[in-house]
Amino acid sequence: xxxxxxxxxxxxxxxxxxxxxxxxxxxxxxxxxxxxxxxxxxxxxxxxxxxxxxxxxxxxxxxxxxxxxxxxxxxxxxxxxxxxxxxxxxxxxxxxxxxxxxxxxxxxxxxxxxxxxxxxxxxxxxxxxxxxxxxxxxxxxxxxxxxxxxxxxxxxxxxxxxxxxxxxxxxxxxxxxxxxxxxxxxxxxxxxxxxxxxxxxxxxxxxxxxxxxxxxxxxxxxxxxxxxxxxxxxx
Numbered sequence: 001x002x003x004x005x006x007x008x009x010x011x012x013x014x015x016x017x018x019x020x021x022x023x024x025x026x027x028x029x030x031x032x033x034x035x036x037x038x039x040x041x042x043x044x045x046x047x048x049x050x051x052x053x054x055x056x057x058x059x060x061x062x063x064x065x066x067x068x069x070x071x072x073x074x075x076x077x078x079x080x081x082x083x084x085x086x087x088x089x090x091x092x093x094x095x096x097x098x099x100x101x102x103x104x105x106x107x108x109x110x111x112x113x114x115x116x117x118x119x120x121x122x123x124x125x126x127x128x129x130x131x132x133x134x135x136x137x138x139x140x141x142x143x144x145x146x147x148x149x150x151x152x153x154x155x156x157x158x159x160x161x162x163x164x165x166x167x168x169x170x171x172x173x174x175x176x177x178x179x180x181x182x183x184x185x186x187x188x189x190x191x192x193x194x195x196x197x198x199x200x201x202x203x204x205x206x207x208x209x210x211x212x213x214x215x216x217x218x219x220x221x222x223x224x225x226x227x228x229x230x231x232x233x234x235x
Contacts, residue, residue, distance in 0.1 A: 174201060
């Protein structure tokens with residue numbers, strides 16, 4: 001009986017320790033407790049006018065983290081995707097995306113087993129193209145960065161070079177994710193103290209991202225560098 005008691009006590013202690021340990025992603029310590037099952041809504045604003053919206057939904061189960069995205073630039077682009085990550089390894093396992101414009105419809109089915117491989121079927125207006133690649137370095141899907149960014153514990157040390165895969169174009173680029181300061185930000189939902197990060201690459205879609213300092217953390221504003229468009233939290 002004593003042996004069983006001590007064995008049970010040891011297993012319980014190991015389980016608690018394993019549960020309490022933080023994970024690492026992009027070379028940074030992260031805490032997945034900062035992820036919540038919720039839906040965030042944003043307005044896309046250009047010249048003080050709402051020109052579209054972005055809805056980002058987070059769901060979780062024991063094995064997966066699931067991000068659902070709807071991005072609409074009114075009368076121009078409609079994008080929807082579901083992205084799934086392995087909850088333990090924090091790498092993307094698959095993503096299904098549909099991107100539509102007035103003339104084109106792009107469907108993307110993508111799967112991964114690690115952050116160093118990628119298989120995808122790109123179907124543009126009925127014409128298919130296959131990507132099947134293995135990389136020497138970790139390659140991160142751009143949407144996964146937005147999904148996990150607010151789980152990082154220490155932004156002030158953040159200065160990471162990331163090999164990034166852009167889902168809509170099917171191309172890769174080196175992006176720099178960097179802490180650049182703190183700032184008070186006013187959006188429709190109120191005033192927030194935020195961490196200010198840059199996510200930039202040469203000749204690539206680049207952003208300034210504002211993350212609420214208080215827990216639970218969340219993205220409250222995104223600026224497109226070089227373009228008069230901001231994305232601001234409304235709900």
